[in-house]
Amino acid sequence: MPTGPALTPGLFPRSIKAGTGHVVVGPMQDSSMWLPDRHSDTAQQSAGFHRLFDILSDQGYLLLRGLLSPTKVAAARARITDHLDQSGFLKPGAPKDEAAIDMDRYRSDMLRPGLLERQELAHQEPLLDLFEDPRLYWLFQGLYLAWDSVARSEREGPEQIYPDPKRRRLDLVSEQEPFEDNRAAQRDASPGSDNVNDSDSDDDADEECDDDDDDNGGGERDDDDDADGDGEDNGSCRAPCGPSADISTEPRWGIKTLPFKWLRAVGPDLFTGPHLDRVYLSSRSPRLLTAWIPLGAIAIEMGSLMVVPGSNSSPQFHPLRTNYGASSVGKDGTASGWIASDPNEIEGKTGLPQDTVQWLGADYQPGDVCIIGLDVLHMTSTNTTDRWRISCDTRWFPAGDPSPF
Ligand SMILES: O=C(O)CCC(=O)C(=O)O
Ligand SMILES: [Fe+2]
Numbered sequence: 001m002p003t004g005p006a007l008t009p010g011l012f013p014r015s016i017k018a019g020t021g022h023v024v025v026g027p028m029q030d031s032s033m034w035l036p037d038r039h040s041d042t043a044q045q046s047a048g049f050h051r052l053f054d055i056l057s058d059q060g061y062l063l064l065r066g067l068l069s070p071t072k073v074a075a076a077r078a079r080i081t082d083h084l085d086q087s088g089f090l091k092p093g094a095p096k097d098e099a100a101i102d103m104d105r106y107r108s109d110m111l112r113p114g115l116l117e118r119q120e121l122a123h124q125e126p127l128l129d130l131f132e133d134p135r136l137y138w139l140f141q142g143l144y145l146a147w148d149s150v151a152r153s154e155r156e157g158p159e160q161i162y163p164d165p166k167r168r169r170l171d172l173v174s175e176q177e178p179f180e181d182n183r184a185a186q187r188d189a190s191p192g193s194d195n196v197n198d199s200d201s202d203d204d205a206d207e208e209c210d211d212d213d214d215d216n217g218g219g220e221r222d223d224d225d226d227a228d229g230d231g232e233d234n235g236s237c238r239a240p241c242g243p244s245a246d247i248s249t250e251p252r253w254g255i256k257t258l259p260f261k262w263l264r265a266v267g268p269d270l271f272t273g274p275h276l277d278r279v280y281l282s283s284r285s286p287r288l289l290t291a292w293i294p295l296g297a298i299a300i301e302m303g304s305l306m307v308v309p310g311s312n313s314s315p316q317f318h319p320l321r322t323n324y325g326a327s328s329v330g331k332d333g334t335a336s337g338w339i340a341s342d343p344n345e346i347e348g349k350t351g352l353p354q355d356t357v358q359w360l361g362a363d364y365q366p367g368d369v370c371i372i373g374l375d376v377l378h379m380t381s382t383n384t385t386d387r388w389r390i391s392c393d394t395r396w397f398p399a400g401d402p403s404p405f
Contacts, residue, residue, distance in 0.1 A: 060376030273338030
């Protein structure tokens with residue numbers, strides 16, 4: 001078992017291993033109290049989503065505890081642990097649900113689950129049911145409506161919230177959609193029905209992927225920054241270019257989600273290094289948001305998503321956003337896109353004043369989701385346990401915006 005600093009799980013702030021260094025992590029704030037009641041009227045729902053959008057714009061993240069059904073998370077997790085078991089990645093004799101690692105095998109060979117390349121697995125029913133849960137569509141619809149409304153009022157002065165009756169789709173979501181039956185609803189959705197946005201941008205999912213020098217399925221990092229040496233499932237948000245990248249996805253309620261799912265089983269010593277998603281995910285889709293979904297309980301020590309609050313908005317981080325953030329990496333196979341493997345090196349490498357970078361994290365529970373935008377500095381802590389960290393990043397954008405790929 002890897003060693004780390006003394007741990008006091010559950011208490012914040014606490015010192016944890018992050019990348020190749022150690023940092024002190026404070027607690028992320030749970031914003032789920034601002035989630036409106038799905039059955040409340042449109043004005044109440046939009047007020048809740050405006051509040052959530054404000055927090056996201058200011059802090060760069062939303063921790064939404066209990067957004068998704070823990071039962072659905074358990075079903076998705078069981079599908080992955082079955083797969084890991086059948087592929088020989090679980091410790092023999094240990095309860096499957098623990099996702100305990102056969103450490104001898106882990107240390108002696110370099111075989112890894114490579115879930116990023118298993119898009120057909122990510123698209124199996126219990127997984128896709130979770131990754132494209134109607135609650136996520138509902139959440140992103142509310143956030144993007146708030147975003148539109150704020151942008152409009154910045155352009156045109158203060159306005160009533162959602163005065164345009166065509167935008168009052170929140171009613172449709174809460175009254176007409178069977179929330180527990182999302183896949184069936186999605187299959188039945190047809191252009192022109194009430195559940196589907198009438199945007200004319202449906203061709204964007206079919207656009208050709210030009211990432212021809214990168215066939216790694218969207219996530220492995222490159223060797224020059226590979227602190228742990230194997231680059232497996234600890235990687236970046238690199239553009240997908242594989243068999244599933246061109247599966248078209250129907251817009252629903254004016255929202256699209258990328259069919260590529262960044263499904264990960266991350267082993268001991270591994271992590272995703274500090275980065276902004278903007279460097280991976282093309283600015284063609286500038287309002288792209290990510291929902292990071294833990295498939296099970298993930299304490300920080302198992303390798304969970306951490307953010308630097310305000311790094312997306314604060315003037316202090318302007319140099320980071322405009323220099324590093326404006327670069328585009330991951331296509332030429334030479335740069336991993338991480339700022340550093342040790343988060344303590346970020347200030348030195350980017351010219352920020354010392355101690356500017358303060359991390360927040362969480363011990364995630366099944367059903368919790370973390371939403372991040374393109375410009376918030378984030379990474380994952382290092383997995384210091386002997387279990388697989390299983391999670392998925394899913395990407396969302398308004399159906400009228402261009403697809404990032
Ligand atoms: O889960 C991970 O390892 C990386 C997550 C991430 O960087 C993201 O969701 O954008
Ligand atoms: Fe990321």
